[in-house]
Amino acid sequence: MADPFLSIQGVSKAFGQTTVVENFNLDVERGEFVSFLGPSGCGKTTVLRMVAGFEEPTAGSIYVGGKDITYLKPNQRNVGMVFQAYALFPNLTVAQNIGFGLKVAGVAKADADKRVAEMLEMIKLPQFGDRYPYQLSGGQQQRIALARALAPKPKLLLLDEPLSALDAKVRVSLREEIRSIQKQLGITTIFVTHDQEEALSISDRIAVMYGGKAEQVGAPFEIYNRPATKFVANFVGTLNVLEGTVSDAASGKVKVNTEEISLKGKLNGSKTGDMLSLALRPEAISLGRRPGNDASLSGQISDVHFLGSVIRVRVGIGESSVSLDTFNNSTTPPPVVGEKAEISFSSGDVLVLH
Amino acid sequence: MKTGRFWAWVTFILGACYFFIPLIATFEFSLRMRRGEYSFDAYSVVLGDARFQQTFSYSVIVAVFTIILGVLIVVPTAYWIRLRMPHLRPIVEFITLLPLIIPAIVIVFGYIRMYGSNSPLPFLASARGTDVLLIIGYATLALPYMYRAVDTGLRTIDVRTLTEAAQILGAGWTTIIGRIILPNVLIAVLSGAFLTFAIVIGEFTLASLLNRPAFGPYMQLVGANRAYEPAALAIIAFAITWGCMSVIQVLSRFAPKSANRPN
Numbered sequence: 001m002a003d004p005f006l007s008i009q010g011v012s013k014a015f016g017q018t019t020v021v022e023n024f025n026l027d028v029e030r031g032e033f034v035s036f037l038g039p040s041g042c043g044k045t046t047v048l049r050m051v052a053g054f055e056e057p058t059a060g061s062i063y064v065g066g067k068d069i070t071y072l073k074p075n076q077r078n079v080g081m082v083f084q085a086y087a088l089f090p091n092l093t094v095a096q097n098i099g100f101g102l103k104v105a106g107v108a109k110a111d112a113d114k115r116v117a118e119m120l121e122m123i124k125l126p127q128f129g130d131r132y133p134y135q136l137s138g139g140q141q142q143r144i145a146l147a148r149a150l151a152p153k154p155k156l157l158l159l160d161e162p163l164s165a166l167d168a169k170v171r172v173s174l175r176e177e178i179r180s181i182q183k184q185l186g187i188t189t190i191f192v193t194h195d196q197e198e199a200l201s202i203s204d205r206i207a208v209m210y211g212g213k214a215e216q217v218g219a220p221f222e223i224y225n226r227p228a229t230k231f232v233a234n235f236v237g238t239l240n241v242l243e244g245t246v247s248d249a250a251s252g253k254v255k256v257n258t259e260e261i262s263l264k265g266k267l268n269g270s271k272t273g274d275m276l277s278l279a280l281r282p283e284a285i286s287l288g289r290r291p292g293n294d295a296s297l298s299g300q301i302s303d304v305h306f307l308g309s310v311i312r313v314r315v316g317i318g319e320s321s322v323s324l325d326t327f328n329n330s331t332t333p334p335p336v337v338g339e340k341a342e343i344s345f346s347s348g349d350v351l352v353l354h
Numbered sequence: 355m356k357t358g359r360f361w362a363w364v365t366f367i368l369g370a371c372y373f374f375i376p377l378i379a380t381f382e383f384s385l386r387m388r389r390g391e392y393s394f395d396a397y398s399v400v401l402g403d404a405r406f407q408q409t410f411s412y413s414v415i416v417a418v419f420t421i422i423l424g425v426l427i428v429v430p431t432a433y434w435i436r437l438r439m440p441h442l443r444p445i446v447e448f449i450t451l452l453p454l455i456i457p458a459i460v461i462v463f464g465y466i467r468m469y470g471s472n473s474p475l476p477f478l479a480s481a482r483g484t485d486v487l488l489i490i491g492y493a494t495l496a497l498p499y500m501y502r503a504v505d506t507g508l509r510t511i512d513v514r515t516l517t518e519a520a521q522i523l524g525a526g527w528t529t530i531i532g533r534i535i536l537p538n539v540l541i542a543v544l545s546g547a548f549l550t551f552a553i554v555i556g557e558f559t560l561a562s563l564l565n566r567p568a569f570g571p572y573m574q575l576v577g578a579n580r581a582y583e584p585a586a587l588a589i590i591a592f593a594i595t596w597g598c599m600s601v602i603q604v605l606s607r608f609a610p611k612s613a614n615r616p617n
Contacts, residue, residue, distance in 0.1 A: 052518075052522055053521075053522075054518055054521075073521075074518070074521040074522050075521050075522070075523075075524045075525060075526060076524075077522075078524075079522060080522070081518075081519070081522045083515050083518070083519060085512055085515050087512065087515040087516055087518070087519035088519075089516060089519070089520070089534050089538075090511065090538055091534070091537040091538050100520070100523050100525075101523035101524055104523055104524040104525045104529060105524055148523070149522075149523075152523065152524065
């Protein structure tokens with residue numbers, strides 16, 4: 001990356017004896033949409049708050065547009081932020097909320113009014129200017145919060161779990177709207193979420209965080225298909241993990257339960273007798289043999305869930321079990337619990353986790 | 355009617371009688387100044403008395419300054435405690451409760467000893483200085499009520515998020531407190547202000563021992579020397595206090611409705 005717009009360099013944060021963020025590094029290009037994804041307590045919001053200026057790093061530096069903003073006050077950073085709890089000012093109307101940053105910046109009233117109208121148009125709520133926040137739904141309030149953050153034309157947009165408080169349907173439509181506005185304005189955006197689907201669907205890149213560190217930073221496709229660590233593999237998407245033992249390192253044979261599969265070139269230096277965890281996405285597994293699948297294992301169907309268009313089947317393989325989805329076919333009856341079954345997959349889809 | 359409900363009503367009626375009968379009796383007595391018939395003569399005498407007007411005006415002015423001082427001290431303190439120093443809350447709450455524990459007479463004797471004409475801060479050396487000391491004393495006496503009112507108001511809004519939202523939009527502390535926090539707790543501040551007003555209007559000890567022409571000492575003086583006028587004054591004082599309470603109730607309907615706590 002030539003000249004990153006936002007550069008977080010070796011940032012750490014400790015509260016007393018507890019280290020919340022440890023040596024976090026990330027470069028973000030201008031106009032990029034990067035998500036911080038991780039479970040609660042992984043440090044994602046703390047990093048965001050350090051970028052906003054609400055927390056001071058214990059170590060490291062933060063640069064925006066080449067300027068060191070590490071110790072700059074939040075009101076001097078020209079950064080927009082949307083909060084999980086909306087944070088609209090209850091005593092101000094929608095228009096006054098959106099115009100707040102402009103008024104503070106001393107923008108002339110006529111220009112501010114024009115900008116507020118533009119923002120209301122952008123979020124498709126042009127007739128809501130005179131209403132108060134309590135008169136709006138959660139989704140509308142969050143759109144107003146987005147407009148308010150964008151009105152002063154910030155250099156950077158920070159979104160702190162902005163969809164968490166909304167119901168599922170609104171969440172999906174609003175995330176698409178956020179992404180569309182972000183693309184339209186070309187504003188560099190950091191989006192914090194613990195929802196993997198959200199992160200995968202709207203990000204240019206994702207930083208998967210765990211224990212205060214970035215476990216992996218990459219494009220959604222890369223994060224999902226080539227997870228760098230066991231945590232990333234487990235956290236992003238559904239993952240089936242089978243325990244195996246290397247039976248012949250030279251030929252890449254791995255014994256799973258009582259059967260052997262060939263994983264040549266994927267053992268990464270493992271020796272014969274080593275224990276391995278083999279991870280497979282549900283969509284990589286087929287019930288029965290399929291052309292192109294070079295590995296198969298026998299088991300017994302332990303659970304069947306009919307979900308309409310798909311049927312989720314759980315197959316027990318020795319002590320472990322794998323979950324897979326098959327499309328519902330009206331002419332074929334669904335599998336029956338207790339039946340013997342064979343699963344097949346391509347050895348290329350197996351992720352070997354050490 | 356269920357037994358529980360019956361006894362609840364009995365208790366309520368007994369409580370209401372305990373409160374209202376002395377009040378009605380006082381009111382009835384205040385109307386008896388003219389022999390053989392009811393009249394508002396006692397009220398005319400009281401309201402027409404120049405000392406009533408002087409002392410009441412004095413107390414109103416002192417109350418206004420007390421409210422301003424109380425707001426200037428309490429709002430930033432309660433806000434800062436909520437925002438940055440929640441660990442100090444028990445200490446601050448204890449301090450604000452002290453005026454309820456320490457009698458006003460102890461406070462005023464402390465003032466007389468500390469701020470006499472020979473002290474480095476000779477408040478008592480002039481009438482204006484004594485007025486200032488009286489206002490400080492009243493602000494202290496009103497602290498438990500003002501602090502709790504403002505703190506309750508702050509509890510209804512998400513102080514931290516609203517502050518951060520304003521900060522990130524470029525606002526400084528004065529703008530945040532003046533345009534975001536204060537308007538959202540204004541009703542609570544007004545509640546505290548009216549409670550302060552009611553306290554100041556009826557207060558006797560501080561004003562009397564600091565020898566200021568306040569309404570409290572005037573009521574005591576009238577009570578000691580007249581028959582019907584004290585009853586009329588008591589009713590007027592009640593009416594002022596109830597008026598304040600009614601204003602609080604009316605204003606609370608205009609409180610900004612918070613939209614900062616998502617379900």
